[in-house]
Amino acid sequence: MRSRLKETLDVPAARDEGDADKTLTERAFRLIRDDIVAGRLAPGEKLRIDPLRKRYDIGASPLREALSRLSSDGMVETEGQRGFHVSPISLDALWDITETRLLLEGHALRRSIERGGDDWESAVVAAYHRLHRAEQRRRAAPEAGLDDWEDRNRDFHDALIGNCGQPWLLRLRRILYHQHERYRRLVLLKRPIPRDVEAEHKAIMDAALARDADTACRLSDAHILRTAEAIAEFVAKHPAGAAPEAEGAARRA
Amino acid sequence: MRSRLKETLDVPAARDEGDADKTLTERAFRLIRDDIVAGRLAPGEKLRIDPLRKRYDIGASPLREALSRLSSDGMVETEGQRGFHVSPISLDALWDITETRLLLEGHALRRSIERGGDDWESAVVAAYHRLHRAEQRRRAAPEAGLDDWEDRNRDFHDALIGNCGQPWLLRLRRILYHQHERYRRLVLLKRPIPRDVEAEHKAIMDAALARDADTACRLSDAHILRTAEAIAEFVAKHPAGAAPEAEGAARRA
DNA sequence: CATTTATCGATTTTCTAATATATTTTCGAT
DNA sequence: ATCGAAAATATATTAGAAAATCGATAAATG
Known part of the structure; x- marks a missing residue:
């Protein structure tokens, strides 16, 4: 009956969450997050869609979905109609x-x-x-x-x-x-x-x-x-x- | 220097997070979440895009972005290329x-x-x-x-x-x-x-x-x-x- | 003359509509 | 009945249009 707690033990050395990048959104999510965590995208940096599109070779929609998820995780922030930026540090x-x-x-x-x-x-x-x-x-x-x-x-x-x-x-x-x-x-x-x-x-x-x-x-x-x-x-x-x-x-x- | 902790006290009776629905994505996010929390969208229910579009009168992209954010919050789940569904309960x-x-x-x-x-x-x-x-x-x-x-x-x-x-x-x-x-x-x-x-x-x-x-x-x-x-x-x-x-x-x- | 206020254009973000890709279902053959 | 192929459905993605913001210049006011 219980379904998903496979993260708990089944695959000890598994990579992070969703594992394999089944969709471009997942791929974008992981790439951007890793770039932020690794410092390749600096704290506070503005994340414009066009540059990101070229950087990752991924369309705007998957990018925006990935950024939306990252904003829920506190990695990026989004304000009204002013786009996304990397969360600042303090x-x-x-x-x-x-x-x-x-x-x-x-x-x-x-x-x-x-x-x-x-x-x-x-x-x-x-x-x-x-x-x-x-x-x-x-x-x-x-x-x-x-x-x-x-x-x-x-x-x-x-x-x-x-x-x-x-x-x-x-x-x-x-x-x-x-x-x-x-x-x-x-x-x-x-x-x-x-x-x-x-x-x-x-x-x-x-x-x-x-x-x-x-x-x-x-x-x-x-x-x-x-x-x-x-x-x-x-x-x-x-x-x-x-x-x-x-x-x-x-x-x- | 410190910037955002206005949720903490400034507006005691403020509504939830982002407050005013500045964008359709925010509006969709709140509407869907409230429908899930209130039980109007049942646990486990499949969330197809077209019905949602008609229900909320919002386009596909803002809907998908809202659903992406909700999946980070554990309100909906998304699997590979099989769309979204309300998180089941147990x-x-x-x-x-x-x-x-x-x-x-x-x-x-x-x-x-x-x-x-x-x-x-x-x-x-x-x-x-x-x-x-x-x-x-x-x-x-x-x-x-x-x-x-x-x-x-x-x-x-x-x-x-x-x-x-x-x-x-x-x-x-x-x-x-x-x-x-x-x-x-x-x-x-x-x-x-x-x-x-x-x-x-x-x-x-x-x-x-x-x-x-x-x-x-x-x-x-x-x-x-x-x-x-x-x-x-x-x-x-x-x-x-x-x-x-x-x-x-x-x-x- | 300095400072503020208003306006216009350029850039960026957001959204809609249409295309391509994957999955599920249906239907026929073994 | 079971399996496999093909149609139907839904999802994910791309491309392009509409709305909003930002910056700069010009006009107005103290």
Whole structure:
């Protein structure tokens, strides 16, 4: 009778939501979102339809539908008859996102651990392994595999909380994760990871597999908070890009 | 520097998000969502474009954009190239939504109370007063003012948590509130409110104004849980409409 | 003369209408 | 009955037209 919670466990290393780009709208959605998250579309930048059409080779309607969905996810904003633009960033928003994510992720992690199960355990171990490999590879070629590392980092955190049995909780938390990822990557564009994130991941996994929910949540909170603090520090020093209104479209003047 | 948190307090009794329907897309978004929440579009019902065009007198593109946004909010689902349909309902989803909302609403309420402030207090009192008047009116004409009562009930709960200072928390919680409202109204279509909800509202407000966050959260949790239990009981007895796939479109056969 | 207000044109966004693509149903043959 | 091919239906997409906004220049006012 129950139908869709396949995101929960079935495909541990699956890509994000909808998976395969069955329609141009889905394709546009993923491409634009990834460009925003990766910083290739700058915060506050105006998103005019024609340039986007050429950039992605996709017609106006699918683009507008994708942008509509992204506006529901808070990645772009749309105002009246004035088109779309990438959501600006700010320190306030960073802390808002961080605290709310802390709340959701903590709850989901605890539930996930309490429910336990063999499938979940092996999914966590597998995801950690894949992430570990990406970390090693990244140490060799620091700039190269960032996209890859991000994918696996996301998969690892998804696997940890994926057993909580609350699709809505996971859904909302994923929105925040993507927002958080955007802030993080704006920093990672210019700096390497500043601390031993790998060890933190291992500690969280060990606590989770030992069914020690309190410790796992504490470590997870610290993990997220440390990241947010690093981002905040960076943003405070380099205020560039903080809600710069129009940027990147300085083609005319 | 900070820009948009006007939803938080500025306009206590404001209607939902985007307010005025500046574009047909916004208009379609609100109309369809309200029809789904009010049960005029049944759970699982297929949403074909042509019938919708005639129903709302809006073209295909704005409709599709509105449906795209609604799919991000979980009100409709879209699968590959097979169009849109109203999200089905289920007991599992009800509890998922309820528990997740409990988490967000509790946190937001506590924050809101802790931060206090005169503006917030008066907004809460005003919203309660408006709700109170609607309750009285509804006792006189039980069926009539349901839409009105729902608006004011939403405004009251919004006012309580609106002072938490976390726009993202409010944003995600609002998604869940609408989902919850949908389940509730599917029941209210056929039954009156089964308990003294008015007294519960008053108790929550009193605790909030007394800055007793623990009590307010406890009462709020109980309030939400009791509602969910009433819905669950009803849905268990009347399994009709639970993921009925295609319904209401039984025009052909 | 400086500042504001009004107006026009260019650009952009929004929407309608028509085309192409995919899916579902129907119908006939095995 | 079951399967497969073809028609019918619906969806997704493109192209083009209508509405609105923005910027610049000109007129009006203090």
